[in-house]
Amino acid sequence: MSDHIDKIIFAEVARVLAAVCGRPSLVTHGCCHYCDEPLVPALLFCGVDCRDDYDKEQAAKARAGRAG
Numbered sequence: 001m002s003d004h005i006d007k008i009i010f011a012e013v014a015r016v017l018a019a020v021c022g023r024p025s026l027v028t029h030g031c032c033h034y035c036d037e038p039l040v041p042a043l044l045f046c047g048v049d050c051r052d053d054y055d056k057e058q059a060a061k062a063r064a065g066r067a068g
Contacts, residue, residue, distance in 0.1 A: 004040070007040060007042070007043055008040075008042050010043075011028075011043045011044060012042075014044060014045075014051065026044050028042060028044055032044070032046040032050050033045055033054055034046075034050035034051070034054040034057075035050050037050075
């Protein structure tokens, strides 16, 4: 149960940080936005590695002039 609560807290903190940092808001859809692994509905990414890889990929796209 604690892991589930920790994941929900992580998702909320990530959402707030994204808003503060200017990342376009992502909508939860039950899968990781990077690797498509199934998730509980409150999460955007399955872990920090996927989140960081997603951010790196989006930054590279922005540098190349392509939208997310």
